[in-house]
Amino acid sequence: MTSSLPTPDLNPVGDWCGADPFAPDFRDNPYPSLHALRAREPVNLTPVNTWRISRYADVQTIFQKAKTGMTLADGSAPNFDPLDQRGSFLDFMLNKDDPEHARLRLLAMKSLGPHTARLMEDEVKKSVEQTIDRALAQGGMEVIEDLACYVPSRMICQIMGVPQQDRGLFNEWTGARTNAFFGRFLPPEVQQRTRDAGSAMADYFDNLVRERRGRLGDDLVSALIRAEEQGDTLRDGELVVQAIGIIVAGYETTIGLIGNGLRALLDHPEQLALLREDPSLINNTIDECLRFDTPILFNWRVLKEPFEVSGKLLPADAVIWQMLASANRDPERFDDPDRFDIRRRDVSHLSFGGGVHFCLGNSLARMEGRHALNQFAQRTKGLEIRQGNLEWSHSFFRVMARLPITFH
Ligand code: HEM
Structure with a gap:
């Protein structure tokens, strides 16, 4: 008898580190668990085989320096439901790499x-x-x-x-x-x-x-x-x-x-x-x-080649979730980050x-x-x-x- 292997992205390789996006209290207030995640494992391999990056500096470094795209090497989209066909975002500019992305964005x-x-x-x-x-x-x-x-x-x-x-x-x-x-x-x-x-x-x-x-x-x-x-x-x-x-x-x-x-x-x-x-x-x-309180908690990228973040070497084709909500509350970047202050001098959020x-x-x-x-x-x-x-x-x-x- 052959045993069927779980699909790689659903294989529980990592852990949510106390910041489980499916937990009921995460929706009400994700910030305490995002703080805990950032402190405990700022580069976190999740149970669904994606890497969560939660420090401001690391998210910025990936935006600026990593060679990334939006799809996996086999052309598939890492986060999408494969059965979701009609009106699928596969061809939306956000899921495309240049030159197609640049062409659609320009339009x-x-x-x-x-x-x-x-x-x-x-x-x-x-x-x-x-x-x-x-x-x-x-x-x-x-x-x-x-x-x-x-x-x-x-x-x-x-x-x-x-x-x-x-x-x-x-x-x-x-x-x-x-x-x-x-x-x-x-x-x-x-x-x-x-x-x-x-x-x-x-x-x-x-x-x-x-x-x-x-x-x-x-x-x-x-x-x-x-x-x-x-x-x-x-x-x-x-x-x-x-x-x-x-x-x-x-x-x-x-x-x-x-x-x-x-x-x-x-x-x-x-x-x-x-x-x-x-x-x-x-x-x-x-x-x-x-x-x-950002409307989009995280976005995604796929690494085109291995890249080191905060001492961890992530492989090519790694799916990265950049935790914008966590970066925006990173105490290494913002003084007293949980304070809502409309006179804050530096508000360069992500x-x-x-x-x-x-x-x-x-x-x-x-x-x-x-x-x-x-x-x-x-x-x-x-x-x-x-x-x-x-x-x-x-x-x-x-x-x-x-x-x-x-x-x-
Ligand atoms: C406060 C409101 C908004 C927020 C927080 C927001 C946030 C975002 C984020 C996080 C992305 C993905 C960026 C990335 O992956 O690096 C994005 C992309 C995009 N947003 Fe917004 N957005 C807002 C309002 C809008 C509005 C009003 C429109 C259009 C009317 C819009 C159109 C787009 C488009 C077309 C893209 C894709 C760009 C590309 O792939 O080149 N957004 N937005």
Whole structure:
């Protein structure tokens, strides 16, 4: 009788070192266990055969010096569920290496860069104003639905050319779809929900692309169609996958910035008071929010050749999870890292990743965050704000589903 060997990535070779991302308390507050992990084993081989890097300096070194790519030597994606086919992120720019990555990134850059952030600014300011008007009239709000999701979803749908009446569809799909980035390791029911969201989004964008071909506009989906029609090398399906990836990136992360950022300000009323006194602190506040509670806990890379990190030699084809959330709270890098301090002088967090994949939407996200948090702070002056019970979303990112607040 032959015994069947476990697949290599599920062979329990390492250990979670007390920081098990599947443990129930990890979601509520991952920071104590990330501190313990960093102190005990900063370069940690996990039970799923991936290497977690948790010191700031090591994450930076990998971004700057290691020869890395996004896929394994055999071309497969280390974190993805192999059965997740329709709408799969395999062809999304984030999963590609140069030259394909550079080509796809260039096609989207114009629509997601600082120029678009400037064009969208009035619109975003208006959506925040309307939201706060409603909240003040009603005596409170559901922070995630009314502000943290409402503002980015309107903006990204407009950039993509998704009609505003379809926006609600994505509230559910994008959260579910983030799990694809980690799909290989998730329970079967979550894998199925993630695949279903991929299929639904692929159907949606197939239709939108078909419809848009007849009447191109100045949106990002039209820009991708034009690139294809002008003989660029967007292959079959690539267009739809870029659209899915960008809408997921534009929605879920910014919900995290606005939601987690507002929660941090509410939990630290003296910091909220500082922002109210001096609105020019807003840029630093955004960076401190991103450092303090990043929407994406870790990203990934694959080593193309052996590389030494903190005294450990990692082999070629090692899958690396760069623990951005841990690096952002590394005491060797930040004074008193668990203190939320919007006047902190050095807030160079790693929440937007690094190297060639550095977040393409960072100017848009910062602009949305600035308006949401600053207007909230200024227009709720003099009110006592009470928080209700928060609920985490089923997103793979660190994003809440609900955070009710009332004004008194
Ligand atoms: C606070 C909000 C955001 C955070 C924390 C964030 C974070 C990230 C991270 C960690 C990465 C991967 C970087 C790496 O692996 O080195 C990334 C990539 C990316 N992000 Fe963001 N993001 C945010 C907002 C946005 C927005 C609003 C958009 C678009 C509208 C966007 C579009 C993208 C794209 C297209 C990529 C892939 C870039 C590439 O592969 O070259 N992001 N983001």
